[in-house]
Amino acid sequence: MSANALVTNIQGYSIHDGPGIRTVVFLKGCPLRCKWCANPENLEGKLQVGWISKLCTGCGRCAKTCRFNAIIPGDGQRINREACTRCGECVDxxxxxxxxxxGEEMTAEEVFAKVRRDKMFYDTSGGGVTVSGGEPLVHPEFVTELFTYCRGEQIHTCIETCGCVPQKAFEIAAPVTDLFYFDLKIADPEIHRQYTGTDNEQILSNARYLAGTGANILFRQPLIPGxxxxxxxxxxxxxxxxxxxxSDLALQLMPYHRMGLSKYAALDKPYExxxxxxxxxxxxxxxxxxYEALGISCSISK
Ligand code: SF4
Ligand code: SF4
Structure with missing residues (x-):
């Protein structure tokens, strides 16, 4: 049986998530809670419904549909998150x-059927498939199955990881992964905990393990002022x-941006x-x- 995961987006023609032209598969669920996260819809490992106020006409159809009276109609409409069962029926x-x-439950087979449609672009650009999130290695079996299909058709594979998963997840996925984009956010464990919700012990341990295997790794750092x-x-x-x-290990800086802000509003989440x-x-x-002066080959993400 094909492994499944909650997928929030399958984004084609990406040029920022690995070499060449890529399709990025975003999976739900992450053990960290980075205060700057640009994908707040991928943190919880469950389906969520977002409400985009500027598109809402206040027609009230959703409130009539909701069997759980979780939609408060009228101006300033909000989803009552306590009452919402995440059934998703209102969306349609x-x-x-x-x-x-x-979040949409999909099997690795279903995702592969979608991503392989762009194989021609991967082949001509040196691109491939990247899994992101959330933390994709929360679903190591799903990622491994998807990448096994990719490998079967010579499609390059890349994982964007926060590193905060059991080492076993890396052991499972590494044999079919061509490249790891591995976040190194904060060196001090307590400051790491303050801004991400957990210390960095597991992350650094996994980085050491992965580097020791000879895996192809690019360390990345969301660069957050102050x-x-x-x-x-x-x-x-x-x-x-x-x-x-x-000597081949390099760091790429990802400058802070605010592109995820509208999704915080859609989910009624505060942005800190x-x-x-x-x-x-x-x-x-x-x-x-x-970084270069300290002996680290360092680039800036576009
Ligand atoms: S169905 Fe609900 S969310 Fe959509 S426009 Fe009408 S009131 Fe707004
Ligand atoms: S997801 Fe289901 S329970 Fe939640 S607001 Fe929509 S219809 Fe109601």
């Missing part, structure tokens, strides 16, 4: 796409990468980093230079 009744279903752009963090992350003893400012290109370049 909205003519205006103001309700969004975050949180992980400090001298102490730059030195700590650099020292960790150097300690792995592989309102005060953070977007960095200027010269500030990002300066941080890149500091």
């Amino acid at each position: 009744t909205c003519f205006y796409k103001a309700l969004v279903r975050y 949180i992980n752009d400090t001298d102490a963090n730059i030195e700590g992350v650099s020292a960790f990468i150097r300690s792995l003893g592989r 980093l309102e005060e953070i400012q977007i960095m200027k290109p010269e500030e990002i370049e300066e941080i890149r230079g500091r």
Whole structure:
């Protein structure tokens, strides 16, 4: 039987999530709660319904549909999250796409049938398939089955991981994974806990394990002003990468952005980093230079 997972998006023609033109499969569920997360709809491992206020006409069809009286009709309509059973029935009744279903149960076979349609683009660009999230290695069997199908058709495979899963998940998926994009966010365990909800012990342990296997890894860091752009963090992350003893290991900075903000509103979730400012290109370049000065090959994500 094919493994399944909750999929929120299968995004084609991506050029930022691995080499070449790629299809990115976003899976639901993540053990971390990074305060800057740009994909809040992928954190919980259950279906969620989002409400996009600017698209809503207030027609009331959804409220009539909901068998659980979880929709409060009228201006300022909100989903009562306590009463909502996440059945998703209201989504299909909205003519205006103001309700969004975050999460669709799919098998690895079904996902592969979709991603293989773009094989021609992968072949001509050196691209392939990337799984992201959320944390894709919350579903190691699903990822491994999907990537096994990909490998069968010479499609390149990449995992974007926060690293915070049991080592066993890496052991299961690594044999069919061509490239790991592995986040190294914060070196200090307590500061890591403060901003992501957990310390970094498991993450660093998995990075050591994976590096020891000779896997192809690009470390990545969401660069959050005032949180992980400090001298102490730059030195700590650099020292960790150097300690792995592989000269091919590089770091890519992913500058902070606010593109996920509308999804926080759709889910009635607070966004805690309102005060953070977007960095200027010269500030990002300066941080890149500091990593380079500490012996780390460092690039900036486009
Ligand atoms: S059905 Fe759609 S447009 Fe109508 S009230 Fe519900 S969310 Fe708004
Ligand atoms: S997901 Fe189901 S329970 Fe929740 S608001 Fe929609 S119809 Fe009601």
